[in-house]
Amino acid sequence: MSALNDAIAQMIVLATRLRTHSEKLKDSHIKGMADELLVQLAELQINFEAFATEHAALRAQLQSAANPGGERCPRCHEIGWKIASTRQDKAGRTVQTYSCKSCKLKEEVVA
Numbered sequence: 538m539s540a541l542n543d544a545i546a547q548m549i550v551l552a553t554r555l556r557t558h559s560e561k562l563k564d565s566h567i568k569g570m571a572d573e574l575l576v577q578l579a580e581l582q583i584n585f586e587a588f589a590t591e592h593a594a595l596r597a598q599l600q601s602a603a604n605p606g607g608e609r610c611p612r613c614h615e616i617g618w619k620i621a622s623t624r625q626d627k628a629g630r631t632v633q634t635y636s637c638k639s640c641k642l643k644e645e646v647v648a
Contacts, residue, residue: 542589542629545582552578586629593623593631593648610637611644618642 556571597620607619617638626632631648 539628539630542582542585545578545585549575549578549582586625589629589631590623590625593625593633596648597623597633607638610640610642612642613637613640615639 552571552574556568556575559565559567559571600620604619607617609616610618615637618635620633621636621643622634624632624634626647633646633648634643635646636643
């Protein structure tokens, strides 16, 4: 999903360049179209980020439901290593925080 977010960001850059060139040409029709394109791309990016966050949360819920006790902890080897939280970082990647209920180990993993 990060590739899709990168593609949206690249489209925004290209639309911004198009708008800049249309201002230099004094073409108000192209400038208006570029402005509308930028608005639509910004909305798409916001919706995509919300979708990615929801998707990551649902995947974490599904994983927790499939194995309610968790997995073996990499430190203490007790059952209880599972996803404690899921979030998006600034780059749009999904970051999952794992924790162990026995030894309290916490670790963030980019999914």
